[in-house]
Amino acid sequence: MRLVVVGASGRMGRVLMRTISEAPDLLLVGAVDQPGSEFVGRDAGELAGLPANGLKISDDALTLFAAADGVIDFTVPAASVGYAAFAAQARIVHVIGTTGLSPEDDAKIAAAARHATIVKSGNMSLGVNLLAALVRRVARTLDEGFDIEVLEMHHNRKIDAPSGTALLLGEAAAQGRGVTLEENGVFSRHGYTGPRKAGDIGFATLRGGTVVGEHNVIFAGAGERIELGHRAEDRGIFARGALAAARWARGRKPGLYSMTDVLGLTDF
Ligand SMILES: NC(=O)C1=CN([C@@H]2O[C@H](COP(=O)(O)OP(=O)(O)OC[C@H]3O[C@@H](n4cnc5c(N)ncnc54)[C@H](OP(=O)(O)O)[C@@H]3O)[C@@H](O)[C@H]2O)C=CC1
Numbered sequence: 191m192r193l194v195v196v197g198a199s200g201r202m203g204r205v206l207m208r209t210i211s212e213a214p215d216l217l218l219v220g221a222v223d224q225p226g227s228e229f230v231g232r233d234a235g236e237l238a239g240l241p242a243n244g245l246k247i248s249d250d251a252l253t254l255f256a257a258a259d260g261v262i263d264f265t266v267p268a269a270s271v272g273y274a275a276f277a278a279q280a281r282i283v284h285v286i287g288t289t290g291l292s293p294e295d296d297a298k299i300a301a302a303a304r305h306a307t308i309v310k311s312g313n314m315s316l317g318v319n320l321l322a323a324l325v326r327r328v329a330r331t332l333d334e335g336f337d338i339e340v341l342e343m344h345h346n347r348k349i350d351a352p353s354g355t356a357l358l359l360g361e362a363a364a365q366g367r368g369v370t371l372e373e374n375g376v377f378s379r380h381g382y383t384g385p386r387k388a389g390d391i392g393f394a395t396l397r398g399g400t401v402v403g404e405h406n407v408i409f410a411g412a413g414e415r416i417e418l419g420h421r422a423e424d425r426g427i428f429a430r431g432a433l434a435a436a437r438w439a440r441g442r443k444p445g446l447y448s449m450t451d452v453l454g455l456t457d458f
């Protein structure tokens with residue numbers, strides 16, 4: 191499968207290029223950074239910490255998409271919306287790991303999915319998607335006597351909060367409970383808040399150092415607490431998940447899919 195990595199100079203972009211180089215069934219045919227980036231023109235292999243491979247970082251995404259089967263995208267919301275439109279023009283697979291998307295961004299990506307085969311998830315790892323399925327299941331069993339809180343910690347370079355994963359886990363809890371996150375999510379507490387409301391799904395965000403990603407979902411009842419969690423130790427788990435998504439999506443009809451579909455966890 192011929193793949194383009196966008197956001198090639200980013201933390202995830204570099205890991206993706208290394209992971210693709212280790213996969214015999216995948217070929218990196220393009221590496222893209224935004225126009226004006228200091229990395230445009232640099233060798234993609236060297237940028238990924240590998241021997242030079244002759245592939246230059248480009249700022250011409252559309253031309254590269256036209257000659258590819260899929261694009262792997264861990265960038266920023268505005269860029270992912272633009273790349274989705276290009277993927278739709280080229281009728282290819284688009285795997286989106288970018289987080290922090292607004293409802294308007296999501297609507298544009300859903301529109302692009304009429305022509306592109308898009309897999310989008312706030313977390314591409316097997317472990318987190320399994321955790322989400324477990325959270326949904328536990329939330330279905332426990333009533334509002336158990337307060338649900340989602341706690342996450344990430345490195346100090348992260349620019350969105352709460353994390354895409356925290357939102358994904360909060361959504362899973364809300365689904366299990368048969369409610370919506372829009373109505374029940376509490377995203378900040380400060381000052382004289384009053385007591386916690388039964389049914390709230392709370393979020394707490396920590397940022398610091400080089401933490402790759404840690405998430406805990408706490409079900410706190412009267413006299414007992416259940417905690418389900420995941421610790422990412424290496425960005426390779428996200429890259430491997432994204433590449434599994436690209437393979438799964440190849441040849442599938444256009445539409446908007448999630449890692450739940452890719453991993454077959456829909457009926458868990
Ligand atoms: N779903 C998942 O499993 C995971 C998701 N993520 C998400 O992926 C995203 C990227 O994370 P990370 O790699 O750590 O971030 P980085 O900041 O390291 O990389 C982002 C990349 O996007 C590029 N970029 C920024 N703005 C634009 C633009 N307007 N057009 C094109 N490219 C642009 C950056 O280029 P430049 O340097 O020139 O700005 C950079 O190459 C985040 O949203 C993060 O939350 C991360 C890990 C796992």
Ligand SMILES: O=C(O)C1=N[C@H](C(=O)O)C[C@H](O)C1
Binds near residue numbers: 348352355
């Ligand atoms: O920005 C990151 O680093 C990560 N972002 C994703 C998120 O927002 O949940 C996934 C992972 O936790 C790392």
